[in-house]
Amino acid sequence: xxxxxxxxxxxxxxxxxxxxxxxxxFLADGLTKKGHTVTxxxxxxxxxxxxxxxxxxxxxxxxxxxxxxxxxxxxxDLNCIRHARKQAYDxxxxxxxxxxxxxxxMFPKQSIVISNMDGLExxxxxYSRPVRYFxxxxxxxxxxxxxxHIADSVAIKKYLDEKYGINSQFxxxxxxxxxxLSADPLKEFNALQGEYYLLIARMEPENNxxxxxxxxxxxxxxxxxxxxxxxxxxxxxxxxxxxxxSSTIHFAGAIFDQHKLDNLRAFCKLYFHGHSVGGTNPSLLxxxxxxxxxxxxxxxxxxxxxxxxxxxxxxxxxxxxIILTETPAEIKAQRMNAQKNKIKEFYNWExxxxxxxxxxxxxxTEQQA
Numbered sequence: 382x383x384x385x386x387x388x389x390x391x392x393x394x395x396x397x398x399x400x401x402x403x404x405x406x407f408l409a410d411g412l413t414k415k416g417h418t419v420t421x422x423x424x425x426x427x428x429x430x431x432x433x434x435x436x437x438x439x440x441x442x443x444x445x446x447x448x449x450x451x452x453x454x455x456x457x458d459l460n461c462i463r464h465a466r467k468q469a470y471d472x473x474x475x476x477x478x479x480x481x482x483x484x485x486x487m488f489p490k491q492s493i494v495i496s497n498m499d500g501l502e503x504x505x506x507x508y509s510r511p512v513r514y515f516x517x518x519x520x521x522x523x524x525x526x527x528x529x530h531i532a533d534s535v536a537i538k539k540y541l542d543e544k545y546g547i548n549s550q551f552x553x554x555x556x557x558x559x560x561x562l563s564a565d566p567l568k569e570f571n572a573l574q575g576e577y578y579l580l581i582a583r584m585e586p587e588n589n590x591x592x593x594x595x596x597x598x599x600x601x602x603x604x605x606x607x608x609x610x611x612x613x614x615x616x617x618x619x620x621x622x623x624x625x626x627s628s629t630i631h632f633a634g635a636i637f638d639q640h641k642l643d644n645l646r647a648f649c650k651l652y653f654h655g656h657s658v659g660g661t662n663p664s665l666l667x668x669x670x671x672x673x674x675x676x677x678x679x680x681x682x683x684x685x686x687x688x689x690x691x692x693x694x695x696x697x698x699x700x701x702x703i704i705l706t707e708t709p710a711e712i713k714a715q716r717m718n719a720q721k722n723k724i725k726e727f728y729n730w731e732x733x734x735x736x737x738x739x740x741x742x743x744x745x746t747e748q749q750a
Contacts, residue, residue: 384745385418385469387492389461390476392444393423394434397637399583400663401476401497404554409437411734420470422461440464454480465489472741478523479516485526493748495741496527498541498549499659521545529744534660536681550740553661553686555733556670556724559643566644570607570633577605578704579649579673581642581664582656584610584617589655589678594624596700603629604650609642611635646671650709653700654683661686666728669720674709676700686728690719 388405396402409419413436421437423429424444432439442460446453458481465473466489473492475481477499488494498520524530524541530549532538538551564574578597582588590608597606612621612632624630636642646652652673656662657680665686668675677683679693692703 382742382745383416383418384471384741385420386412386472386474386741387420387422387465387468387470388474388476389422389465390458390474390478390481390497391421393427393429393439393441394421394437395429397428400554403663405476407555407557407730408734408737410435411730412738413437415734415738417738420468422464424457455483459484459487462487462489465492468492471745474741475523475527478519478527480519482519482522482526485522488526493529493744494527495529495531495744496523497531497533498523498537499533528748529740531740532660534682535685537660552733552736552740553728554663554666555728555730556663556666557730558670558721558724559640559647561640562644562647564644564648566641567648569641570605570631570645572605572607572645572648574648575650575709577607577649578651578653579607579609579645580653580655581609581646581668582654584612584614584620586616587656587658589657590620591623592678592694592697593653593655593700594620594630596694596697597630597704598624598627599697600701600704602704606630607645607649608632609634609636609645642667643671646673649673651676651704651707654678656683658682661728666724669728670724672713672717672721674707674713674716675720676703686723687720690716690723 388409391401391405392398394402394406394409396406405421409421413419419437420440422440422442425441426444426447442457442464444453444457462484470492473489473494475496478496524545530547532541532549532551533553535551538549541547541549580593606629621632646668652668652675654665654675654677657678660682675691677687677691677693679695692707694700694703
């Protein structure tokens, strides 16, 4: 059985923004290779302007976010929904719900609507209290107006099922191994193999970047620290200004070249993952696939993925201790093998695409019965 699938809720593919876009880039490609017809909704401001990417159809919808700010996300999602209402999609898959679920009454009746429920958006500290209240309300709307629900971590599934009395489907994100590693990309950053720390994240408070960098500075060590992520938002600018006097902290900005990212991960001394809100994070899986020695923020989401194959921190002092007392070379082999086995056996895009396909077909079959 071949399905006609549409994916909305992201800025579009190929990825030029973040985790959801990265996931859809692999998922859409994988589903078309299985013979399904896949359409992805892109913001009109996305740098990719073609109507096809590989075998995926691209629909460019007007997105006024750059002109009017956050409210533009809601209008962009509305434009995508209005277009989808006129199509004959079997499945409409929303990646997230923040700015789409308010339009739930307008979701197309002819399509089976499935929502990937994201990572407890209303807990994100970057939002004010009124915004958090709205996001929790939006979560309720997504549960109400979506026929099926996907949780990207066991912890998120447990929360959703207990709170709303549903049976969400656990499907995490994936990662792929890089087959062409080279230290050449390090030259751009004046970094030496095995002699720099690395952090890749969106510049948001709940990613604990400040905690990590404060701990790094307190350690007193002089190895370079590369911070990769878009610093053009307010919080990013605050971080740049706070550490502007450091000669070893380098804010490299956003990088979406997968080959470059794979190599930066593969040759770092220690990879820091500070995400504290959300489910199975794509950047963490990619660090595992690259064989990084990982120090992660201590929380249930990260521990569910990494288990004993990581060091954990909750304070700047923990970060300093990890930097000063752990020798990556001594622990790299054992952790690397365990992490790569997890990617090989479960957290790989081929397997994740299989899980999505199985679930989508199951949803469609149930609705046809």
